[in-house]
Amino acid sequence: MRKPLKTQAKLKELLTAYFRRFEEKKKPVAWCTSVGPAELLRSFGYEVYFPENHGALIGARRLGAKYIPAAGREGFSPDICSYLTSDIGAYLMNETPLDIYGLANVPAPDVLVYNTNQCREVKEWFTFYGEKYRVPVLGIDTPRDIDAPTPALLAYLEASWREMITRLEKLSGRSFDPARFEEVVTLSHRACGLWQEFLESNRRRPAQHTFFDHIILMAPVVVLRGTREAVDFYSDLVAEAAAVDCTHIKEKYRFYWEGMPVWGKIRFLAELFNRHHISIVTSTYCHSWAFHFDPQNPLASSVKAYAGIFITRSQEYKLRYLEDVTRRFSIDAVLFHDSKTCPSNTNSRFGIPQKLKTTTGLPSLTFYGDLVDLRHFSEEEFALRLEAFIEQLD
Amino acid sequence: MTRSPGVIGLDIGSSYVKAVSLNTGNGIAEKYVQKTGFDYTSAASLLVERFRRRPAALGVTGYGKNRWQDNNISAARVVYKTEISALARAMNHLGILDGTLVDIGGQDCKILKIKNGKLVEHALNRRCAAGTGSYLEFIAYRMDMEPAKMNEMAVREKEYYPLNSFCTVFAGTEILDCIKKNVPLSRLVRGLYVSIVERVREIAGLDAPVFLSGGVIAYHPVLLEIFQTILGKEVPVAVVPEPQFLAALGIAAYAKEKMLAPNNNEKGEDE
Ligand code: SF4
Numbered sequence: 157m158r159k160p161l162k163t164q165a166k167l168k169e170l171l172t173a174y175f176r177r178f179e180e181k182k183k184p185v186a187w188c189t190s191v192g193p194a195e196l197l198r199s200f201g202y203e204v205y206f207p208e209n210h211g212a213l214i215g216a217r218r219l220g221a222k223y224i225p226a227a228g229r230e231g232f233s234p235d236i237c238s239y240l241t242s243d244i245g246a247y248l249m250n251e252t253p254l255d256i257y258g259l260a261n262v263p264a265p266d267v268l269v270y271n272t273n274q275c276r277e278v279k280e281w282f283t284f285y286g287e288k289y290r291v292p293v294l295g296i297d298t299p300r301d302i303d304a305p306t307p308a309l310l311a312y313l314e315a316s317w318r319e320m321i322t323r324l325e326k327l328s329g330r331s332f333d334p335a336r337f338e339e340v341v342t343l344s345h346r347a348c349g350l351w352q353e354f355l356e357s358n359r360r361r362p363a364q365h366t367f368f369d370h371i372i373l374m375a376p377v378v379v380l381r382g383t384r385e386a387v388d389f390y391s392d393l394v395a396e397a398a399a400v401d402c403t404h405i406k407e408k409y410r411f412y413w414e415g416m417p418v419w420g421k422i423r424f425l426a427e428l429f430n431r432h433h434i435s436i437v438t439s440t441y442c443h444s445w446a447f448h449f450d451p452q453n454p455l456a457s458s459v460k461a462y463a464g465i466f467i468t469r470s471q472e473y474k475l476r477y478l479e480d481v482t483r484r485f486s487i488d489a490v491l492f493h494d495s496k497t498c499p500s501n502t503n504s505r506f507g508i509p510q511k512l513k514t515t516t517g518l519p520s521l522t523f524y525g526d527l528v529d530l531r532h533f534s535e536e537e538f539a540l541r542l543e544a545f546i547e548q549l550d
Numbered sequence: 551m552t553r554s555p556g557v558i559g560l561d562i563g564s565s566y567v568k569a570v571s572l573n574t575g576n577g578i579a580e581k582y583v584q585k586t587g588f589d590y591t592s593a594a595s596l597l598v599e600r601f602r603r604r605p606a607a608l609g610v611t612g613y614g615k616n617r618w619q620d621n622n623i624s625a626a627r628v629v630y631k632t633e634i635s636a637l638a639r640a641m642n643h644l645g646i647l648d649g650t651l652v653d654i655g656g657q658d659c660k661i662l663k664i665k666n667g668k669l670v671e672h673a674l675n676r677r678c679a680a681g682t683g684s685y686l687e688f689i690a691y692r693m694d695m696e697p698a699k700m701n702e703m704a705v706r707e708k709e710y711y712p713l714n715s716f717c718t719v720f721a722g723t724e725i726l727d728c729i730k731k732n733v734p735l736s737r738l739v740r741g742l743y744v745s746i747v748e749r750v751r752e753i754a755g756l757d758a759p760v761f762l763s764g765g766v767i768a769y770h771p772v773l774l775e776i777f778q779t780i781l782g783k784e785v786p787v788a789v790v791p792e793p794q795f796l797a798a799l800g801i802a803a804y805a806k807e808k809m810l811a812p813n814n815n816e817k818g819e820d821e
Contacts, residue, residue, distance in 0.1 A: 540613070541674060544634035548669055 157430050158365060158405060163393045164373060170385055171375060175254060177203055178263035184328065185263045187285065189278045191444065191465055192271040193296065193317065195344050195382045195458060199337035200328045205263050206379050207281065211239025213253045214246060215419025215528035223249060224529060237277040238497040238528035244284060265291050267327055269320070273298040273468045275500035292327060294320050298463055300500075303470045305463040314459045334454070340382040341454040344447065350390030351377045352446035357397050358437050359485055362407035364400050367436035368426035371417045377445040406433045409549060412482050413439035415493030416501045416527040424535055432546055437485045440466055440478075441501070471506050478508070479516055489549060490520040496532040521545040556603030557809065559802025561633065561795070562586065562594050562614030565656025565683055566765055569597045570798045571605075572806060576643065581795050590614040607809035609801030611636040613657075629808045633797045637763065638662055638669035640800030644790060649759040652750055652777075653796065654766035656683040661754045673754040681749030683766045685718045689742055692722040693735075697769045700739050704772040707736035713745045721745070743776050751780070758785040768794040 178185060186202035188194050190209070197204050214220060215238070223245030224234055230248060232241050246252055252262050268282040268291060279295060286293035296316045302309065321332050351374070358364060365373075373393065380386040411429070413436050418425065429436055444465055450457035466477060482490065490512065492504035499505070509520040523541055525533035556579070561568040567586050573579035582600050586593050591614070598605060598620060607627045610618060615630050631639075637653055637660065647667040653660045659682050663671040675681060690697055711733050715721040725738050746766075750756075760781065767773055767789055778787045790796055 536613070540632060544632040544672060544674075547632055547635040548672065 157427075158369075158402065160369065161365065161373075161393065161396050161400065163389065163396050164369070166389060166392070167372070167375060170380070170389060172257050173385075174380060175257035175259055178205065179259065184266040187265040187268045187282065189270045189274065189282075190378055191274050191462060191467075192269055192278075193320070193458065193462065195340045195449075195454075196317070196321070196324070196337065197269060198340045198382045199333060200324050200330055202267070202328070203263070204379070205265070207243050207262075207285075208239050209375070209379050210246075210252070210254070210262060211243045211528060212417075212419050214242045215239075216422065217253045218420040218530060219246070219253060220420065220528040220530060223251075234497075234529065236497060237275070237281070238526055240277055240281045241497075242528045244281070247285075247288070265289055267291055267324070268293045269295065271296040271298055271462060272300070273462055273465055275300075275467075275498075277500075292323070294323055296320065296462075298468060300468050301470050302463075302468060303473055305460060310456075310459055310463065313463050314456065317455065317459055338451060338454045341449050341458060342451040343384060343387055344382040345449040345451055347377055347381050347383075347386040347390050348445060348447040348449070350387065350394050352443070354390060354394050354397055355438055355442060355446065357394070361410070361486065362402050362405040363410065363435035363437045364397055364402045366426070366429070367413045367417075367439050367442065368422055368429075370439065370442040371419075371422065374442050374445060381445070381447075405435075407435050408433035409488040409546070410435050410437045410486055412437065412478075412485065412487045412490045413441065413493070414478070414490055414503055416441060416495045416498050418493070418525045418530075418533055419527055420530045421525075421533060421535070425538075428539060428542065432542070434546070436491070437487065438481070440481070440503075443481070467500055471508065474503055475508055475511055475515070478512055482512075482516060482518055487518065489545070490518055492520055492522040494522050494524050496524065496526040497529060498527055501527075519545075519549065556601065556605060557607045557609075557802050557806045558598060558601060558605040559609045559636075559798040559800070559805060560594055560598065560611070560618075561636070561798040561801065562590050562610065562612035562618060563656055563765070563797075564613045564658075565687075566794075567593045567597050567612075567614075568765075568795050568798045569594075569601070570792075570795050570802055571601050571603060572802050576803070576806070578792060578795065578799060581792065581798070583794060586614070591618050594618050595620065607805040609636070609803075609805030609808075611797050611801040627805070627809060629801070629804045631801060631804055634660060634662065634669070634672050636797040636800035636804065638664060638672075638800070639803050640796045641761070641790075642667055643799060643803045646761060646790070649761055650754075650756045651761045651763060651790075652756065654682060654746070654750070654762075654764040654773075656765060658682055659750055659753065659764075661750070661756070663754075663757060671754070675749070675753055681746045683764075685721070685746070686742070686766065686770065688718050689722055689725065693725065693739075700742075701770045701772050703736045704740040704743050704770075705775070707734075707740045709737050710740035710744050711737040713738070713741045740772075740776075743770065743773055744780070747773065747776050747780050756781060756785065760785055760787045762787065762789045763793040763796040765794045 183203040186197040186204050188204050194204050220242045223242040226245035226248045227241040268286050270278045270282045282293050376386040376389045447461040494504050495502045504522040557572045559570050568583045570581045571579045582597050609629045611633050651662040659675040661673045715724050774789050
């Protein structure tokens with residue numbers, strides 16, 4: 157089995173420092189969606205907290221089944237996003253897995269900021285907290301299923317961003333600081349670029365790291381993008397990855413992961429694939445934070461970057477994207493995670509696996525599971541499906 | 551009693567354990583089946599004991615395959631494969647080189663597409679067990695009726711009452727509701743079989759010719775007629791010989807091949 161990269165050991169310290177800053181209460185707190193305008197919020201001096209990261213932590217600690225029913229009693233169906241239901245459930249039960257970082261509660265927000273580029277669920281989620289904490293909820297309502305962001309769409313979105321800037325100025329009592337924004341966007345751009353470089357290093361055979369490393373290593377590009385710490389972390393990671401020797405790894409097949417992680421089953425899945433000598437080389441999910449900003453045009457490029465992410469695009473675009481990425485990484489087969497509670501990150505329901513097979517010849521396996529709600533995932537069933545799939549590939 | 555060696559294929563399913571031995575012509579010499587129960591390890595061992603010949607080579611497939619081993623036989627003579635591979639192999643063994651196999655078992659339904667003797671695609675039922683053997687067992691229990699009786703009733707009835715519920719438990723309730731509304735029982739029973747066929751058709755397209763296997767077909771042969779009616783004349787449908795033992799036959803064929811492989815230096819003879 158591959159050894160974890162040494163840089164990974166720095167994560168705990170980095171994340172503890174990040175969460176500790178909320179305790180110090182030196183700065184106001186903004187909650188932000190994972191692909192929301194984090195750079196803008198940082199430029200206004202907010203400490204930025206991401207509820208989806210909290211959901212993932214709940215998932216990884218396998219606490220979903222404990223919290224989801226509590227949200228159900230409040231009227232949130234267990235069929236909707238289990239990040240949302242488990243996070244709200246934990247709030248209602250006054251618990252948090254952030255205790256591992258020394259936090260007794262999640263940091264209370266001063267403002268909640270979402271972008272519907274990923275899904276509409278985030279709007280409902282933030283609205284719930286807006287009412288509970290009695291703080292304003294600001295949002296960018298990005299339309300979904302777009303082929304490409306057109307000039308008209310970008311103009312509309314830029315207007316939304318500008319409106320948000322005006323509201324943040326009022327709320328924070330500061331005026332927008334273009335120089336500071338440019339600085340934050342530049343740092344984000346660098347962290348995202350390094351993250352992409354790291355992911356792309358896996359085009360080599362055998363793969364040096366796998367999806368199961370990536371979903372751990374991606375934490376800083378989600379919660380700390382726009383900071384110097386994230387840039388430093390990924391610089392180290394890229395340097396280390398370039399020097400790692402993995403020639404001893406037996407790699408029978410190279411798989412692509414499409415869809416959400418199953419947070420509570422990382423170890424089970426990593427070991428299972430390892431036993432079969434399969435490397436999950438890369439994924440759509442982890443590539444989603446490889447944003448390209450233009451530091452010379454921080455606002456326009458932010459608007460464009462956040463409007464153009466995979467999840468917000470049309471089926472046609474997604475198919476072309478998958479054709480390209482699977483070719484680039486010399487993929488042998490694709491795994492589609494049909495995630496019960498996240499239709500937005502499930503791409504097997506409108507015929508993409510079949511179309512991809514026609515255009516590239518790539519076989520695929522669709523499996524049923526969920527990001528947090530483990531009641532939708534069966535180890536037995538998964539292992540059987542995988543084994544049968546491998547026998548067919550052999 | 552000393553037993554001469556033979557090749558045995560064992561299919562440890564979630565509801566039943568099935569086993570066959572091969573004769574010299576590679577046909578089925580003996581076959582046994584028994585309920586899996588809670589302890590499929592001992593169920594499987596007991597079944598192997600029943601064969602007149604002790605196993606010189608063993609193929610193991612099915613849900614319980616990874617957790618069972620026979621300490622009396624060396625690992626070199628045992629082959630483990632999934633049911634998918636075992637079923638595909640059995641089709642080859644029977645000389646069926648093209649078509650779609652629908653295998654309905656206790657808790658799952660598998661569809662295999664075979665072209666020129668090769669497995670080209672397979673699909674399994676989604677998540678829940680509605681439309682499989684457990685579904686029928688549950689409804690039979692709710693209606694207090696033997697499987698043979700259900701089959702007989704559906705054979706005689708030509709009309710059916712469509713059942714809408716995806717969930718096995720709700721389907722049971724739906725049936726009881728219908729009985730209260732005086733829908734003839736035979737139409738409900740036929741409707742139940744129709745809903746199984748419809749669920750199968752949802753999993754994947756069924757290219758002609760279609761073959762049926764699995765325990766459900768063995769105990770509910772009316773499904774053949776219902777498949778044929780729904781798929782129409784252009785798609786010939788047939789039940790494979792010994793439908794409940796198809797995976798066991800396939801895995802036995804694998805075991806025999808492994809025993810005869812030139813690099814396997816352990817002979818399949820009595821020491
Ligand atoms: S994209 Fe999916 S997992 Fe993420 S917030 Fe939306 S529904 Fe939840």
